[in-house]
Amino acid sequence: MPQVEHYSNLFQALGNGSRLEIVRLLLSAFHLGGLKVGQIQQELKIPGSTLNHHLEKLKQVGLLKAHKEKQWIWYSVDQDTLTDMLRFLFSECCGRTDVVPVSAVAPNHFTRGKP
Amino acid sequence: MPQVEHYSNLFQALGNGSRLEIVRLLLSAFHLGGLKVGQIQQELKIPGSTLNHHLEKLKQVGLLKAHKEKQWIWYSVDQDTLTDMLRFLFSECCGRTDVVPVSAVAPNHFTRGKP
DNA sequence: GCATTATTTCGATAAATGTAGAAATATAGA
């Protein structure tokens, strides 16, 4: 029972179409250091107050980080939380119980040639 | 945008402590062919009607399968859905964007010695 | 058919969630 509540909160946060889109978008922009609120809004066409609400929730559970620069706020995915979440799922499904074959999730072409 | 709605539904279903416990329990029991409703109820101490509600939801999004045998209903995780979900997350985080290092999620000891 | 056990359905209710317009706040630059 490794903090089931914690992980269910993460899943709950991802369990909304808009929020999953936000995370996907911010994953894409990770190497750019994330995106400003306005950029996310422009991309996903979500009203400011609604977007803020979603960003707040994602930040609250630890999936996003934010930092202010001048009048802008940059949001980006939190690598550590995401890694931890994936590790949890992986260990539950592929490790502890062996229900999902590793090869189906992380096929060779993912790992080949990577450190 | 590979059916974001579909995946957010899966996460939504896992985004509840009781349901995540149910899935974890059924993952453990996968090699036994799943568990009967009563066994789940006994293990997790959830009132029948509430449990039924959760099982229904998990089945509805495709995370669980069920089959009747005599008066009992056996529930088990759906390997295919789970695999697909893991693959989605893996490809989003480790493949497409490379935000999460593969080695952190699927370290060697998972794959070593497995086909 | 009856008693027993297993599971689902019904009905009700409190709480949480998703959504968004309007107003407020913050910051920068002229």
Place this chain on the structure above:
DNA sequence: TCTATATTTCTACATTTATCGAAATAATGC
């Protein structure tokens, strides 16, 4: 300071969710 832009807060409301007791349904074995 004034203006423009960015983001958040406030407020409201409809919808969905979580929960569970009680009643209903299903299947078994006598």
